[in-house]
Amino acid sequence: MMTPEPPKVVPTTEMTTTTAAPTTTTEATTTQQPTTTEEPTTTEPTTTPVPTTTTTEPTTTTIKTTTTTVKTTTTTLATTTTKKATTTTRKPTTTTRRTTTTKKPTTTIPPTTTPDPSDSRYSATTSLHLPDLSSTGLPVRPDGPVPPSSDSPPGFGEAADFAENLHPPEKACLKVPDLGSNQNKEEERCWKNPAHCKRGFSASVFAKLIFNRGDEGDRYLFSTGGSAEGVPGVAVWRRGISLHGLVSTGEGVWTTHVTGLLLNDTWGNVAITWSHEDGLELYVNGRREARVRYPEPVPPPPRPPLKPLLLTVGCRRRGGGKFADFTKGKLDEFAAWMHRVPPHNASFFLGGMVCNPPKHPMKCSKDIKTLLDQLDTMDLSQTDTAMSTIMHIAEVATAASAAIGDEEDGVDEEERRRRRKEHLRTLVAVVKKLVDKTSGPLNPGLEADDMAALLRMQEMVSGVLSGDKQDLWKELAAEGEDVSSLVSSVRGWSVSKLHESRKGDKNVDLMQVSDTVVSRSLKSPPGDLKRVPYLYFPDYGSKNEWRGPWGVPGDQLRVPTAAFPGGEESISIQSMYYKSYHKLAPTRNSFTGANSSGVFVDSRVLSFDVRPSYDAGVLASDPVIVRLEHQIEKENLLRGTTSAEEVEGPKIASRECVRWSDTLEIPESKLVGGWVSEGCVRLNSTPTYTTCSCDGLGQFALLALPPVPKAYVEPEDEPWVFVARGFGYTISVLLLVAYISAIALRPTLHDQFHMIRLNLSVAAVGTMLAFFTVDFKRHDPESCRVLSGMIHYLYLCVGCWVAILTHALFKGFIKGVVDGRTVVYMLLGWGLPLMWVGVIVASTPSYGYENRCMVGPSRALRCSLACPLFLISIGALAWSVIICCNLTTPQIKRKEVVDELNACTKMLCLCSLCLCVVWVPGLVAWLEMDTLNLRGWRNLFQVANAWLGAYIVLFLGLGSNHFRYAVLEKYVKYLNKIFRSNEIRPSYMDYTNGYRFEYRNYYH
Secondary structure (H helix, E strand, C coil): CCCCCCCCCCCCCCCCCCCCCCCCCCCCCCCCCCCCCCCCCCCCCCCCCCCCCCCCCCCCCCCEEECCCCCCCCCCCCCCCCCCCCEECCCCCCCCCEEECCCCCCCCCCCCCCCCCCCCCHHHCCCCEEEHHHHCCCCCCCCCCEEEECCCCCCCCCCCCCCHHHCCCCCEEEECCCCCCCHHHHHHHHHHHHHHCCEEEEEEEEECCCCCCCCCEEEEEEEECCCCCCEEEEEEEEEEEEEEEECCCCCEEEEEEEEECCCCCCCCCCCEECCCEEEEEEEEECCEEEEEECCCCCCCCCCCCCCEEEEEEECCCCCCCCCCCCCCCCEEEEEEEEECHHHHHHHHHHHHCCCCCCCCCCCCCCCCCHHHHCCCCCCEHHHHHHHHHHHHHHHHHHHHHHHHHCCCCCHHHHHHHHHHHHHHHHHHHHHHHHHCCCCCCCCCCCCCHHHHHHCCCCHHHHHHCCEEEECHHHHHCCCCHHHHHHHHHHHHHHHHHHHHCCCCCEEEEEEEEEEEEEEEEEEHHHHHHHHCCCEEEEECCCCCCCHHHCCCCCCCEEEHHHHHCCCCEEEEEEEEECHHHHHCCCEEECCCCCCCCCCCEEEEEEEEEEEECCHHHHHHHHHHHEEEEEEHHHHHHHHHCCCCHHHCCCCCCEEEEEEEEEECCCCCCEEEEEEEECEEEEEEECEEEEEEEEEECCEEECCCCCCCCCCCCCCCCHHHHHHHHHHHHHHHHHHHHHHHHHHHCHHHHHHHHHHHHHHHHHHHHCCCCCCCCHHHHHHHHHHHHHHHHHHEEEEEEEEHHHHHHHHHHHHHHHCCCCCCCCCHHHHHHHHHHHHHHHHHHHHHCCCCCCCCCCCCCCHHHHHHHHHHHHHHHHHHHHHHHHHHHCCCCCCCCCCCHHHHHHHHHHHHHHHHHHHHHCCCCCHHHHHHCCCCCHHHHHHHHHHHHCCCCHHHHHHHHHHCCHHHHHHHHHHEEEEEEECCCCCCCCCHHHHCCCCCCCCCCCCC
């Protein structure tokens, strides 16, 4: 498997238009009227350069990030009645693109950008903003002026007062002409006809309307001429207590309305958004209240827009230059965006207005503790309520965190720490409660656009996981708070909400960037995702501005799209990248248990979650590749050192590729969950990064282990276990030594079968002695490592010799072969386990570092012993049963040989059964040894295993007729010698007639 190259940064390409800039100045043009922005400044007369030098050689276009008052995209609209010098100002373009090609200056088209959602001021988000309608707009009638009023929305300047319309004749209305005179051609066409708005259109206005139920006429807040008859344009009006919104392209008309949401004589905000794909949406006070996706068709031919282009505020224009449907009340802060403002940026419509408590679901509270208390009684099952609540709390939490960090120096350090800890505790509680109260399906459902608002939960999580809270999290962890459970719950919540969202006309692809978390939310049909073989996260080729503040990271994971399910259901993918979580994450793991002294997470953490579930079979052959940088080495490089050895720091023996498991249980720990290595292997490792291969998805990291990782200390065994185990080892070793001596000293027992049993007994003696020594050397890491190797090798030799004995008996009965294979069996019995253990020791740095001296700290290492022995036990039992079923048809005809093989086979069956009794609990205990409730299984294994030698001698030794006769023959001769008689001879030895028992190949 090839290791992927380090991620390469691919610059994002954006479409721009080059603005030609002159190089010399020869003629001046004086600006006749000063311009005024939100912060009034006086523009001095400036000189406009005229080109005198021509450059024909092409040069490289550069981008200068400067603000200029000359030739920008700011629209300055002249006024005839001036209370104070103001202008209608589009959002200033702060980026001027220049080349040295001397052409006639043209207007720069700003690139498509996404405004910062944290700055909702009009000056930061709008394409057009009319902050003072009375001064900017022109009265539609000379005798119908619209005076300013100090009664305006909180936080803004004077409003336009249309009180003249309370009494007939109604004539107070404002018009704003020449909207496109100084704009780029695309925006000018958009103003004339929404059909040309490629990115959609949005507009809002603050209104304090006076109406009664008897007034059934239309009262227009603003209009560009759009009508239900099909005249292109947009319009918002009131009819009774209902608000209406309309967009017409000349070929289709979108119209929608909402009733009873704008209070009489009370300031509120009304906004519309529109795009071809998403239709028309009507917002009241920053909340989406009505929506229509598809238009009503207009009978052909298409209607043309009214000329000239004109925006009316407070009435609407009819054909022939007439105005009608005048509003009653006050209007302020007309704003427009040359794109559709999505729901998660609905705060743009309010332009930074202070919160309106009667309308806000959380009463505009700015105290994070008060918000936590309010959540207890709130119903967040409604989509809009959940969205506005999460967005509000995210803003309050960000502001509160900043305030905590900027406390005055006079505050006592202990008090400051207490406040920070209490603030962190409150934030954690808020996040948990929000996740809990919005975990169910939202009503009336989630649209794709709603996800960006819900995912602002990430802003709160980002504050909770900042690296400067490491000490605070240690204190909270001591009090029972677990940061990993918080992260896991937010991960699960995010992907479930994404999967819950309705399938729209377009795919969801959101990238959320906060201070300490970068996430990507992707929802797409399987066919679209599988057009490429792999998905990469993070994708450094686009939206990579965050890389600089993060230290230009190179971490990345690669996931094969073939693992995603097929069918019609859309696939939801939620991936997250954490800047500082590795400093806060718990270090409990399957290697060392709860005792994580010297263990730490040495990489940033990446996660990748999919709904529906992925195909694990695909990942088995084409696994997930994860590249993770070593954070300790990176910090050393930033300090100017070249390796960890040059500074005082932690000692690292190995870095293990791990995933987080929410179900890992560790003795002596009340918390569930930890880092596990199952399914992940290390492909290669350099001083600066490690590449891992994993057969599943989840949360990935590198776990740094010290030279001698100490596993958790298991409580000492009960006295009865210690006594039973020690007595069993003693009896087993004594019996085995006597059995080995008897075979070695009796030449008549040097046949093939007894040589197999001799080697089996030697391996068993070594195994018993190693197990017995563990009780006294388990706390010495190096001694424990040696004992682990001995147990591993010698016990596998025991298993191999049992399998060889089974094979030899099978060949004797079925083929009649009873001799001549001893040398081959010797090579197999001692050689195969040696190769198996040698490969494992050479490939595993942590081999043997386990305080019970059971091979190693991981389940995979323990399986390399337990699994083969369990399979051999089961196989030997099954094989010996098969031989027993064929005892009546032996190939050997000599009765003595048949009787011997018959007895040995039956005894082998019983011995194999005993091995199964040992390794059934052994398999359960050692492969799941990190689970507290399996302690009883380990006790059962230890006691049963201690009597292994007794099983071998009792069944394989005394169960052999040949062995008994050989031993008893020597005993009889000894008795005859004592009593000087040849009469002492047991009757069951008569049939041998003194024949020296030998195995031969007998065929008839």
